Amino acid sequence: MDFEPQYTPEQEEFRQEVKAWMKDNVPPGIVHPADPIDLTEEQYQLRRDFGRRLGAKGWLWATAETEYGGGGLDVEHAIVLEEEAEAAGLTIPPFYDSGGRLGGASIVVWGSDEQKKFFLPPIFKGEVRTWQLLSEPEAGSDLANVKSTAVKDGDDYIINGQKVFVGSSLGCDYMWTLTVTDTEAKRHENLGWFMIPSDLPGITVQPMDLLISGGESGAGSGVKNTVFFDNVRVPAFNLIGGHNQGWKVATTHLELEHGTGGKISRNVVVDKLFDYCRTNNRRGEPISKDSDAREKLIDVHIEQEIVRLLQLRNYWMRHSGVTTTYEGPQASYLRKTLGLKMSRHILDILGPAALTFDPKLGASEGHMEAHSRAGIIAIHPGGTTDIQKVIMSRRIGIGREVREKAGALS
Amino acid sequence: MDLSLTPEQEMLKTAVRRFVQQEYPKETLLQIASPTEPTPTEPWERLTQTGWLGILIPTEYGGEGGTFTDAGVLFEELGRGPVPGPHLSSSVLAALTLLEGGTDEQKREWLPRMATGEVRMVAAVTEADYGWLEGDVRLTAKQNGNGYTLNGAKAYVYDGETATHLLCAARSEQRNEVGLVIVPANDPGIKTRHLPGFAWNLSEIAIENVSADSFQVLGGVLAGGWEALEKAEQKAIPVLCAYQVGGSQAIYELSVDYSRTRHQFGTPIGRFQRVQDQIINLLNALDAARWTAYEALWKLDIGRESADSVHLAKAVGSEGYYEACNFAHEVHAGVGSMTEYGLTLHTAASRTLYHYLGDPKFHRHRLADALGL
Structure with missing residues (x-):
């Protein structure tokens, strides 16, 4: 076994190249608001600009095929890129986007050649930002129960309906969504999966007022929106995977969102909590020396290590072609429950300082206050903790006659 | 990777x-x-x-x-x-x-x-005042020519009954040094007593006037013996964790099979989400223990600093096997408590191994030390 990537001399050379490039290309003045809602238009454009520069090098979606605007690089190169971006305080992509990892994966698997050539390069080059539009008022955990409709009309579809808890602040270029294409057909065989330009007439985006919206520091979404479709005319070319095939298309990105993709980066909030407790005093000594705080910090550390290892396992499984079953939703479940528990631990350790971003009386530039809220809402995006357990049960062969297979991955 | x-x-x-x-x-x-x-x-x-x-x-x-x-x-x-x-x-x-x-x-x-x-050969370390720290060793070694005479009692010794030799932790009367002495288990001064009840292969070992020459003292002198034991423990613990993982894996498979074949209310009990919760919790405990154990083993193999991973693995592994058994009992109810079914073999093992080489609390403290908290 080997728990870390091994780099060849060629890859180490690549790291030096990336380091030097980052030095010249990371825009100066990028800030990391504790709550992504504070990301300004100007700051967002800095990030988009950096994304385009990465995209032009093939480094934004490094493992995507060059034919479609990706980097055509192997996993080790992608890891080098992620590590070097992290060292520069950024993520890849450096802004909220549902196109490259999720929607793009579905298009790669289910799109026609023509569709791939048309939709993928702008995504993988960072020229467009894409939102996913899945939930509806009547379709949360039961996503297949979407009510919005797409009715065929000549060479177009006419889309009507309402999506909730979607997108981010500061707009997007494309939206991909799931709607009913056949009101008579059976469940799971009645849906269509569309790529929709966001500037079409009839689309209204209305921000929602929420406790906080999800996402990690800097690359979070800022806000979530309600999106209304009012007789939006979309060319049939934008339907991916065929008429009534939408559920199949969705399984690809749903599986990735359930955590099967895995990841290898660190948990920024945990690092900030530890730093804060080591460098701030209470009753004359560092908080981390207080026996109660120490116990809580160890709780956080242990659970974070478990999540890290399971995400690492998933990352390895995905990239080495090992078939996954329950592993994705398992990592997702544990990550979500850790987030919620952590908000409790932070409250225990820091007291009411965990509840304010006041520069004088808050903690860690507002990051602890933001996590106190984010830990609560993080239990639902991409499927609630309960839904993750439902999926796990199907995948391990209990709860249903037929053992459920994981969705097809690229 | x-x-x-x-x-x-x-x-x-x-x-x-x-x-x-x-x-x-x-x-x-x-x-x-x-x-x-x-x-x-x-x-x-x-x-x-x-x-x-x-x-x-x-x-x-x-x-x-x-x-x-x-x-x-x-x-x-x-x-x-x-x-x-x-x-x-x-x-x-x-x-x-x-x-x-x-x-x-x-x-x-x-x-x-x-x-x-x-x-x-079985290490006899702990005593009635139970603990895995050097300070917990009371059994005395009195200088006797080139060797020592041992007196005292070891308690809760895992595998003690099956030993041909004991690697006995002892404290020198003269210099207060803690080291290890190898003594044959059939020495007339050694009395081993099986501890009855839920304990799994634990015993008390009374040691009375047992002499040992210098060849029987690990390293020839007492000083340094305890350090050798601690270093060995750091390497043995992840292997023990893998053993606990195997136990959890076995009862996970047992529980999945049972939930698919046992019918109540006209349906396999695995259809009930309450039952599914127990099995998923078991699987999560199992996988947490598995990957913490194997990461620690990997670090040992490549010679990487591994203290934090070892303490993590034992804290997670002991807790995991213990909890896994509890979840399995929730799934199996009455059937799980029948000796002949076999689940209780694991339940008993999980309780004793929970403490062997240090319980989760002990390792959590050591982990905090390793992290510099």
């Missing part, structure tokens, strides 16, 4: 699994665990013939010179039984202690015979 086993490790895994199924079926394990039935000796004899007891003993001392991950694979499969010791206590913990602190002569004397199972 590669989290798969090597082809050789896969072969070992298959071979050990087959061995455990053949030599240690449930009926045999129940017979061994029974306080009234005679313990069959053939399975252990066959285990000694496999060479597996020498897995971590270097080839120059007649062992296999395997890696820590190899040992993890072996002990995970033994843990599925759970096959009772003293395999881990002797050929892992005691052997590693000898490698850390023994003289060349001692290594040549003991290790080859431990690899063949002829010698079953």
Whole structure:
């Protein structure tokens, strides 16, 4: 076994190249608001600009095929890129986007050649930002129960309906969504999966007022929106995977969102909590020396290590072609429950300082206050903790006659 | 990055699994665990013939010179039984202690015979005032010519009854040094008493006027013996964790099968989300224990600083096996409590191993130290 990537001399050379490039290309003045809602238009454009520069090098979606605007690089190169971006305080992509990892994966698997050539390069080059539009008022955990409709009309579809808890602040270029294409057909065989330009007439985006919206520091979404479709005319070319095939298309990105993709980066909030407790005093000594705080910090550390290892396992499984079953939703479940528990631990350790971003009386530039809220809402995006357990049960062969297979991955 | 086993490790895994199924079926394990039935000796004899007891003993001392991950694979499969010791206590913990602190002569004397199972050496460390720190050792070693005379009592000694030799932690009266002394378990001054009840292979060992010459003192002198034991523990713990993982894996499979075949209210009980919750919690405990254990084994193999991973693995592993058994009992209800069903073999093992080489609380404190908190 080997728990870390091994780099060849060629890859180490690549790291030096990336380091030097980052030095010249990371825009100066990028800030990391504790709550992504504070990301300004100007700051967002800095990030988009950096994304385009990465995209032009093939480094934004490094493992995507060059034919479609990706980097055509192997996993080790992608890891080098992620590590070097992290060292520069950024993520890849450096802004909220549902196109490259999720929607793009579905298009790669289910799109026609023509569709791939048309939709993928702008995504993988960072020229467009894409939102996913899945939930509806009547379709949360039961996503297949979407009510919005797409009715065929000549060479177009006419889309009507309402999506909730979607997108981010500061707009997007494309939206991909799931709607009913056949009101008579059976469940799971009645849906269509569309790529929709966001500037079409009839689309209204209305921000929602929420406790906080999800996402990690800097690359979070800022806000979530309600999106209304009012007789939006979309060319049939934008339907991916065929008429009534939408559920199949969705399984690809749903599986990735359930955590099967895995990841290898660190948990920024945990690092900030530890730093804060080591460098701030209470009753004359560092908080981390207080026996109660120490116990809580160890709780956080242990659970974070478990999540890290399971995400690492998933990352390895995905990239080495090992078939996954329950592993994705398992990592997702544990990550979500850790987030919620952590908000409790932070409250225990820091007291009411965990509840304010006041520069004088808050903690860690507002990051602890933001996590106190984010830990609560993080239990639902991409499927609630309960839904993750439902999926796990199907995948391990209990709860249903037929053992459920994981969705097809690229 | 590669989290798969090597082809050789896969072969070992298959071979050990087959061995455990053949030599240690449930009926045999129940017979061994029974306080009234005679313990069959053939399975252990066959285990000694496999060479597996020498897995971590270097080839120059007649062992296999395997890696820590190899040992993890072996002990995970033994843990599925759970096959009772003293395999881990002797050929892992005691052997590693000898490698850390023994003289060349001692290594040549003991290790080859431990690899063949002829010698079953068990570390007798803890006492009635239970603990795994140096300060918890009270048994006295009084200078006697070139050697020592030992007096005191060891308590809650894991695998103590099956030992041919004890690696006994003792404190010198004159210099207050804690070291290790090798004594034959059949010395007339040694009385071993099985602890009745839920404890799994624990005993009390009374030691009265037992003399040992300097050749029996690990490293020739008491000083440094405790450090050798602690270093060995750091390496033996992840192997023990793999053994606990094997136990959790076995009862996970048992619980999944049961939830699919046991019908109540006209349907398999696995259809009920309350029951699914128990099985998923069990699986989460199992996987957490598995990957923390194997990461620690990997760090040992590549010689990386591993203290934090070792403490993490034992805290998660002991807690995990304990909890996994509880979840399995929730799934099985009455059937799980029947001795003949076999689940309680694991439940008993999980409780005793929870404390062996330090309980989760102990390792959480050490983990905090390792992280510089």
